[in-house]
Amino acid sequence: MMQKLKNTYLGLIVLFLYAPIGVLIAQSFNASRYRGQWTGFTWDWYVSLLGNEDIIEAFGNTLTIGLTSAALATVLALVTAIGLRRLGHRSRLLLRGMANVPLLNADIVTGISLMLLFLGLGLRLGYDTILMAHIVISLPYAMLCILPQVLALDNVCYEAALDLGATPFQAFRKVILPELVPGIMAAYLLSFAMSADDFIVTYFTKGAGIETLTTEIYAELKLGVHPEMYALSTLFFVAVIVFVALLLVNYRVISRYRQAGRRQRA
Amino acid sequence: MMQKLKNTYLGLIVLFLYAPIGVLIAQSFNASRYRGQWTGFTWDWYVSLLGNEDIIEAFGNTLTIGLTSAALATVLALVTAIGLRRLGHRSRLLLRGMANVPLLNADIVTGISLMLLFLGLGLRLGYDTILMAHIVISLPYAMLCILPQVLALDNVCYEAALDLGATPFQAFRKVILPELVPGIMAAYLLSFAMSADDFIVTYFTKGAGIETLTTEIYAELKLGVHPEMYALSTLFFVAVIVFVALLLVNYRVISRYRQAGRRQRA
C-alpha cells in the first residue's frame, strides 16, 4: 500500500517533468496545423524541415559555433585550472568564486552586456561575436568540470613519472593529461550543450542576417504557427537525449576512476 | 618571470569574464543615452527606474513567483529524494538520469513544450502558468542539491535516534531533517535563481499583460535604446553577487559538515 503510493508519486513527478515534451512531440506529428485537434499522424512537418534552407543554414551555424566555442572554452579552462592549482588557497578560492558568478547571472544580462561590449569595441555583430559570446558563457561551465579534477590530481603520479626518468614535459603529457581526459570530455560536452541551447545571448549578439537553431525557431514562431518548429524542437530534444547518453558514458568512466581511487584509499 | 606570465594570464581570464558586465555598469551611469560617448556621470537612469510603475510591478512578479516556485520545487524535490532513497540501485539510477535530462534541454524547447501543454489543457496563460513552468524548470536543480545529501544520509543516525527512544516520526523530524538543512537551503536558493533569471520559458508561458523583470527588460529594449534597462540589468547583477555570497555562506556550512564527516572517517 505504502509502496504503491510511493510509486504513484514518483510516477507523477516523472509525468510532471515529461508531459510538456510529450505534448510537443505529439504536436509535431499532428497532421493538423492547429493545436487541440488531432487529424492524423504525419511526417510532413519533418519532411518540410529538410527542404527549408534557412533551417539547414541555422543548423550549420549552431554546429560550427558549438564545436569551435566548446573547444576554445575547454582549452582556456584547462590552462586556467592548471594555473589556479599552483596558487595559494585563499586566492584560489577567490578566483573560483569569481568564475562562478557568471554561472548565476541572468542570461539576458549577460547578453546585453556582451552586446554593449562588442558595440563599444566597434565590432560588427555577426558570426564572430556569437562565437566569442558563447566562449564567455561556456567558460565557467568548463571550469566547473575541469577544476575539481585538476585540484584533486595527486602530485605523486607526477613525481613517480619523474622518478622513472621522465622530463617534466613528458610527465605532463604521458601521465597528467591522460588522467584528466574524463574531465576534459565533460567540459567539452557541457560547453557544446551550453552553446547549442542558448537563445538569449545569441539573440543579442548575432546581428542581422545570421541565425542559429534557437533564434530561427523563435523567429519563425513569432511569425505564426509553424508545426515545422515543433518538429525541430522535437529533434532538438532527441539530440539532448543522445547527448545525455554520451555524458553518462563519460560519467561512468569518471566514476570508475573515482572508485579505483577510493579502493586505493580503503 | 614565469609567475608574472601566469598572473597576467589569470588576470586576462577574469577580464574576459567581467569586461562585458563592466561595460554595462559604465553605460548605466553614462549621462548620454548613446553608447560610445561618455558625457558624464549620472544617477538619472536609476532614479527614473524607481518612477517606472511597470518595472515595479515586474519586480513584484519576479519576486513572488520566484519565492513561491522555489518553495514548491524544494518540497517536491525533498519528498522525491526520500522516495528515491528506498528504491533499488538500478531504478534509482534511471530516475536520477531522467531528472537530469530537463537540465540539459534547451530552454526554448522547454518553453514551447510548456506553452503547448498549458494551451492543450485549456489553461489561460498568465501568472499561474508562469509559476507552474518555473516549478518544472527548477525541480531538476533542486533535486541536484538535495539528492546527494539524502543518499549520503547514514541510517546510523536514524537508528541511534530510535535506540534512544524516538518514534520513527520523531527521528525524522529531530534528526534527519536538521541534517538536511544545508541541502534544502541550497535547493531553495538555486531554484529561486533559476526562476528569477529565466527569460525564454517565461516569455512563452506568460500570456499578455504580465511581465517579469527579464521579459520587461527585453520588451523595453526592443522598443529602442533605454539606459534605464542598463541600470536595471546592473541591479540584477548586483543582486546576483549578493546571492552568491549567500550561497557561499551556505556552502561553508555544508563543507563544515562534510569535513566533520571526513574527520570521523579518518
Place this chain on the structure above:
Amino acid sequence: MDKELLKLEHINKSYDGKQVLEDLDLTIHENEFMTLLGPSGCGKTTTLRLIGGFELPDSGRILFDGQDITRLRPEKRPVNTVFQKYSLFSHMDAADNIAFGLKLKGKSKSYIRDKIKYALKLVNLDGYEHASVTQMSGGQQQRIAIARAIVNEPKVLLLDEPLSALDLKLRQSMQRELVKIKKELGITFVFVTHDQQEALSMSDTVVVMNQGWIQQIGTPESVYNEPENAFVADFIGDSNIIDGMMVRDKLVHLLGQDIPCINTGFGENVPVDVQIRPEDIQICEPANGQFRGVIRQVVFKGTVYDITIEAGGFRWLVQTITGHEQGREVGLRLAASNIQIMAKPASEDEEAATDE
C-alpha cells in the same frame, strides 16, 4: 555468575537467501562483559542488531528477564547501543546529544542537567557540554556516544565495534576506560569486535563466532589456552596446527612420533587437530629433542624472536626471548601440558581461517 538476563533461543536469520545466523543460542548474564568475536561476516553484528531491535529474526525468540521482546520496537527496549561511527547528531552540541533520549522521556531540566554532568565526568569529558561534536576527535566522539547511551540507564549496553575507527594507542586507552566505566556502572555490556587482542583483554566471556555459528564460549584464558577447534586456535593468536592421530588417552601420534599429552576421551586411533602455541615450544640440542630440525628464519620482533624451524616435514613457528642462529640444527621439545588436542571439524564452518 549472576542471574540470566538476556536469552537468544534458536535464532535464524538470512539476508537475500544467505544464512547469516543458524540456530543460534546465547545466554547473557547480569553484569557480564561479553564479547562477540569473529571475522567479518560471521554474524556478530547481526546478533547485536537483533538484540537492539534493528533486525527481526526469521525464527527464534529473544527473552529479556523472562519476557519475550523478539518483536518489540527498538525505542521500547531496555537496551542502548554505541554504534561503530557517525552516530552523533552533528547539528547538536555535546550536551544536546546526551540529553536527546532524556528529553524524549520528558525528564525534568535539573535531572537532565545532573545526568549530563555525571555522564561527561564518567567518560572523562568534564566541561565539554557546549563543544560542537563535529569539532571533536574520533575518540571524544565515541565517548560522547557512550555518554548519550548510558544516561538512559539501560540494563544492557550494546557496543558495535566502537573503537575500530580509532588508532592503536587511542584504542588501547579507550579499552581500559571502557572496562573502568563498565565496573562503575555495574550493567551488562555486549561488545562486538574482530580484534582478538581487544576481546581477550576486556571481557569476562568471549563468544567466538564464524559463519553464523558459535564456535566456542568461555573466559579469555580458556578460549586462548584450550581452543575447541582449529578455527578458534587459528583465529586467536599464532598457532602451530598439525594433523595428528590420538593413539590412546594421553598419547598422540604427530609427524611420525608418539608424543605424550594430557587429553583423554578421544578414543583410540582417532584423527585429531593438534595445536601448540609458538611460545610453548622449547629449542634444545638436536639429541635432546622430540623433533630434530633446522632453523630457517629468525625475525626480531622486539619482545620476542619469531623463529621458523623445519622439523618432521612441518614449518614450526617458535617464539623465544633469546635469538638463535639461522641454519643451525636444533631439537624441539613439547611439554605434555602445552599440547592441545582438538576434534576434527564436523563441518567446514569450523575449519581454520585461511590467510587472505
Place this chain on the structure above:
Amino acid sequence: MDKELLKLEHINKSYDGKQVLEDLDLTIHENEFMTLLGPSGCGKTTTLRLIGGFELPDSGRILFDGQDITRLRPEKRPVNTVFQKYSLFSHMDAADNIAFGLKLKGKSKSYIRDKIKYALKLVNLDGYEHASVTQMSGGQQQRIAIARAIVNEPKVLLLDEPLSALDLKLRQSMQRELVKIKKELGITFVFVTHDQQEALSMSDTVVVMNQGWIQQIGTPESVYNEPENAFVADFIGDSNIIDGMMVRDKLVHLLGQDIPCINTGFGENVPVDVQIRPEDIQICEPANGQFRGVIRQVVFKGTVYDITIEAGGFRWLVQTITGHEQGREVGLRLAASNIQIMAKPASEDEEAATDE
C-alpha cells in the same frame, strides 16, 4: 658492511620557517637494508625525498658513490622510489606501468618484455601483465609499484611507507616478501616507516629519528636492547623509564634502592634515565624482591599477561607468561644485565615521546 654508497652531509631543510632537518649526517652502504624510523613529522620522509631529488636541501651535500648529486634532477638519479600510495598510472595496465621507465630510456621491445616478465615473477604477480591497475587490491598495486621501480635497475630503492595503507595480515606478508626481494636483487633499500615492529623485523640498520635529529643508528637488536636515550626506549617497544642516579660504575640508585647494573663510564652521582623492559622483570615473593609492591591490574593479552604493579612509588608494567592475582603483594627482581642506563637528554628533542 660493504662500501659506502650514499652519503648525506650536514643537511639542513626547513619549510615555512620550520626546521625539519637539522645538520643531518647519514651514510648508507652498498647492499644495506636501512630503515628510517620515527613518529610523523620527524623528518624521515623529507630525508627520503632529498635522496630521491624531489626536494633540495637548504644547505649540505648529498654524495652518491663520491659524486655530488645534491642538485641533480630526480629523473637523472640512479635511484627509484616506491611511494606510499596512489602512484600507479591508472590509465595504463600493469605491463605499461612497469614499462614506463624502460620505454623512456628507449629499450628494445624484447628487452622490455623480458624485464616485465621477470619483475612480475619477482613480486609474485605472474601473468598479471594486462590487468587493469584500478581493479587491483592495495597489496597488488604496491607490488606493481615495486616492479615498476626495480626494472630500472636502480642502485638504491627508496620506499616511503609502502605498506602503511595495507591491513595487518597483508602488511606482515608483504614485509616477508620485501626482505626476499631485497635478497634476490642485492641492491640497497632505504625504507621509511613509523611502525617499530616493521623496522625491527626487516632491517639491517635502523635509524631512529625525532624532530629532525637522528636519535640512534644501529642494528634492530642494539636499538631495542640498548637504547641511547629515553625517546628511543619509549618509541620502540613498551618500557619502564625511571629517573635514577648513577652512584658509581655498576651501581644505580633507583626509587630509594641501590641496584647493581653493568653500565660504566657515567661518572659518580650523575642523574640518568633508567630503562627496564617489562618482560625483563621477575615477580617473586615480597621478601625476595628488590622492590615490594601490589598488583593493581592484570590484563590477559594472549601470549602474555600485562601486569601493572605499584612499587616504590612507580607503576611498573611487567609482562609474564603466567597469570597473577590482582591485589596480591609481590616482590620485583631486576637482573643487572637487563638494566639499561641512558644519559639524560641534552635537548628537549630527545625527550620521551608523550602519548597523544
